[in-house]
Amino acid sequence: MNVSTSNASLIIHPEDPEWFPDDIEEITVSLSNAGLIAGNIPDRDQCYFVGDNFLELIAFLGCSPNINLTPQDNPDKFCFIRLMRNQEITAFTSQHTHAPLCPHCKKPEKNWSRKMTDTELACTCCGAISPPWNYNWRKSAGFGRFFIEVTEIYPKEAIPQPTLLAGLQQYHNTGWAYFYLYE
């Protein structure tokens, strides 16, 4: 299932796919205090303008990021942050998702899109059955119940900095990972 509104996103999520914030208000405040997000975007649920420390917390590679951080230039295409909380574990994959590596034999599972269920993926090579989130998707897919989406970011164009991930871990007592999704 793909519920992204952007055709290229960086998505940060808890390593534990079951974890989600009990109180979305509390995590919103912590992200705001960290300077990742600013105010709510009018008429868009759980969408926020980027905050004052955005460019320190999300490092862009290359000399000058060609990215609109405000809607002034193009109201439909600018970088913003969306928080997503789901009842069930949601899979984010795309046509560009890499063949994931089996947690047991480390071989790529090329038939993942055909074989994967909501909770299991059997390895063609060694036969081991594992939850899909235990595979190594090489930052091209993610699973969980809570996501912090940064829109308009192409793969490897920008990287969440250790200060952001460590801050999230310290505050919420769970490890964090990230991946890129694009259509």
Ligand SMILES: [Zn+2]
């Ligand atoms: Zn295997």
